[in-house]
Amino acid sequence: MQIVCLGLSHKTAPVEVRERFAVLESHLGVTALELKQLPHVEEAVVISTCNRVEFYAATHNPEGVLSSLEQMIGQKVGDASLGKGCFVPQSGETSIRHLFRVTSGLESMVLGETEILGQVKKAYQAALENGATSRHLNKLFQRAFNVAKEVRTNTNITKGPVSTGSAAVELAEKIFGRLEHCKIMILGAGETAEMTAKALLSRGAKAIFVSNRTYERAHALAEGMGGKAIHFDEWEKEFHDLDILIGSTGAPHAVVAHERLASMMVHRTDRPLFCIDLAVPRDFEPVINELEGVYLYDIDALQAIAEESIAVRRQELTHCERLIERHVEEFDKWLRTAPPNSFIKTAGGKVVAERVLPAR
Amino acid sequence: MDRVLLAVSTVCFLLGFAYSMYALGARMVRPARFNFIIMLFGFALQTGFLHLRGQTVGRCPLTNMFEILVFLSWSLVLLYFIVGPTYRLSLLGTFTSPLVFIILTFAQSLPSASLAPEYKPSAGFWPEMHAAVSLIAYGAFALACVAGVMYLIQERSLKQHRMNSFLFNLPPIADLAGALQRVLLAGFVLLTLGLVAGFQAGDLEAHRAAIIWSICVWLMYGVLLLLRFTHRFSSRHIAWMSVIAFTVALTTLWIIIFKH
Numbered sequence: 001m002q003i004v005c006l007g008l009s010h011k012t013a014p015v016e017v018r019e020r021f022a023v024l025e026s027h028l029g030v031t032a033l034e035l036k037q038l039p040h041v042e043e044a045v046v047i048s049t050c051n052r053v054e055f056y057a058a059t060h061n062p063e064g065v066l067s068s069l070e071q072m073i074g075q076k077v078g079d080a081s082l083g084k085g086c087f088v089p090q091s092g093e094t095s096i097r098h099l100f101r102v103t104s105g106l107e108s109m110v111l112g113e114t115e116i117l118g119q120v121k122k123a124y125q126a127a128l129e130n131g132a133t134s135r136h137l138n139k140l141f142q143r144a145f146n147v148a149k150e151v152r153t154n155t156n157i158t159k160g161p162v163s164t165g166s167a168a169v170e171l172a173e174k175i176f177g178r179l180e181h182c183k184i185m186i187l188g189a190g191e192t193a194e195m196t197a198k199a200l201l202s203r204g205a206k207a208i209f210v211s212n213r214t215y216e217r218a219h220a221l222a223e224g225m226g227g228k229a230i231h232f233d234e235w236e237k238e239f240h241d242l243d244i245l246i247g248s249t250g251a252p253h254a255v256v257a258h259e260r261l262a263s264m265m266v267h268r269t270d271r272p273l274f275c276i277d278l279a280v281p282r283d284f285e286p287v288i289n290e291l292e293g294v295y296l297y298d299i300d301a302l303q304a305i306a307e308e309s310i311a312v313r314r315q316e317l318t319h320c321e322r323l324i325e326r327h328v329e330e331f332d333k334w335l336r337t338a339p340p341n342s343f344i345k346t347a348g349g350k351v352v353a354e355r356v357l358p359a360r
Numbered sequence: 361m362d363r364v365l366l367a368v369s370t371v372c373f374l375l376g377f378a379y380s381m382y383a384l385g386a387r388m389v390r391p392a393r394f395n396f397i398i399m400l401f402g403f404a405l406q407t408g409f410l411h412l413r414g415q416t417v418g419r420c421p422l423t424n425m426f427e428i429l430v431f432l433s434w435s436l437v438l439l440y441f442i443v444g445p446t447y448r449l450s451l452l453g454t455f456t457s458p459l460v461f462i463i464l465t466f467a468q469s470l471p472s473a474s475l476a477p478e479y480k481p482s483a484g485f486w487p488e489m490h491a492a493v494s495l496i497a498y499g500a501f502a503l504a505c506v507a508g509v510m511y512l513i514q515e516r517s518l519k520q521h522r523m524n525s526f527l528f529n530l531p532p533i534a535d536l537a538g539a540l541q542r543v544l545l546a547g548f549v550l551l552t553l554g555l556v557a558g559f560q561a562g563d564l565e566a567h568r569a570a571i572i573w574s575i576c577v578w579l580m581y582g583v584l585l586l587l588r589f590t591h592r593f594s595s596r597h598i599a600w601m602s603v604i605a606f607t608v609a610l611t612t613l614w615i616i617i618f619k620h
Binding site for chain 1: 514521532535592596
């Protein structure tokens with residue numbers, strides 16, 4: 001038995017091609033079952049995410065299955081030439097390795113992201129429930145999930161923030177520990193500030209205040225995040241209760257001056273303040289970072305942290321690949337000695353008889 | 361036999377420290393786990409040594425400087441096991457092991473280390489209680505000093521925007537500040553109990569200098585905690601002061617023992 005994979009991804013196809021071949025989540029199981037009806041295909045799983053569409057099959061005739069797969073896909077979108085050069089056929093060890101890399105996030109656009117594992121699990125579950133998988137793909141996918149878990153636990157591939165938003169969250173956690181009791185204020189109403197605030201809220205941060213020169217804009221933004229809008233000249237009144245202050249105004253000069261902040265900090269003994277400056281020109285005077293208990297990060301500082309994390313993840317690739325290689329070898333060895341499925345298919349794809357397996 | 365246990369234990373702490381430093385630099389995953397296991401092993405050996413020595417001398421093994429320092433390092437590790445895993449501070453071990461290693465190495469290089477242990481029957485419950493509890497209190501202050509150093513490193517990394525290995529692996533400063541305060545409080549309570557036991561032991565005149573010094577240390581930590589609880593001292597001040605106060609306390613401990 002051999003495993004084959006025919007797939008396209010963000011590396012081989014632009015979004016306008018990927019969207020044509022994408023399979024709806026609700027259709028994944030049925031499509032896998034359709035695939036199983038093809039000649040020589042004994043088992044099948046279809047994975048479809050925004051960055052990849054992949055068809056996996058277990059077969060005794062890899063070449064034949066890959067070409068009939070291509071035909072079937074071409075027919076489905078009504079344009080056989082559309083996927084030309086975008087779909088990459090893989091078989092044997094290469095396809096096993098590919099699946100392990102995909103589930104571990106090594107093939108993802110953001111290296112090491114973990115969302116892909118959940119998506120592959122759903123795709124496999126759909127195929128399983130529709131009876132499209134059997135012994136070989138069951139074992140392959142279970143193994144892939146274990147590999148992903150091992151990679152995640154034993155390497156740094158998922159560690160560190162890879163965007164300015166996640167860098168801000170990670171820093172906040174390094175300052176406050178848990179964010180459950182943290183209160184945030186956004187000065188201005190920039191989009192990056194909104195995304196950063198949402199990332200902090202998703203990690204448990206509590207209240208949010210939005211203060212903007214245009215009150216209506218602040219109100220709209222606050223409403224979207226379940227927060228409270230306040231007039232711009234009143235933001236200092238809420239200062240005593242704040243932990244994280246995000247600046248993203250379009251002001252041509254700093255709106256938080258060193259002297260003013262220093263006098264306000266006197267009244268908050270031992271309560272740190274995390275200032276995130278996302279504005280250009282900057283909203284905070286850089287010298288405020290020297291105040292005790294104040295931690296100021298501007299957009300460049302956050303970007304530098306994200307870039308460092310990406311570099312660290314890249315360094316981890318070799319470690320991950322070594323780990324995956326061991327599993328590829330083991331699985332390939334198992335596949336060579338594994339007993340065949342207990343059914344026999346004709347070239348036309350029909351199951352004609354139950355195979356009598358030797359007693360084990 | 362007991363010296364062999366102690367020597368192996370010292371090597372354990374050195375190994376734990378060296379490995380953790382290497383792992384931190386290489387950003388290895390869960391470096392604290394190895395350190396935790398090796399510290400547990402080192403602690404078991406230290407306990408074995410103290411048990412054997414206690415049987416030989418017929419009392420709590422605090423009969424000379426060498427034994428006192430071994431007991432101090434043992435109490436430091438004991439407190440690490442109580443505090444570290446509880447407050448998500450297992451990395452505290454990385455910073456605790458070098459201090460334990462230094463204390464143990466120094467203890468074994470002392471002249472009293474090479475003397476054969478003498479049978480000295482117990483001087484009574486209170487004197488033994490006083491010595492043991494006071495030393496555990498010093499262990500707590502040592503751990504507070506370690507947490508203080510970690511706080512200062514983490515604070516500096518955050519201020520200087522250094523997202524390096526240390527920042528990635530060190531606990532949040534809020535957790536460190538909390539742990540620091542708790543350990544200081546525990547140390548203070550233990551030192552108070554030690555002092556009370558000392559007064560119960562009687563013979564105050566003979567140990568006058570020691571008592572005065574002990575009261576000074578007690579007052580120093582008392583004032584420190586008072587300033588903390590009345591919010592006059594920030595976490596940063598407390599971190600600095602826990603390092604300074606321990607250095608002072610260790611010096612006084614040295615003087616007390618030296619004078620005896």
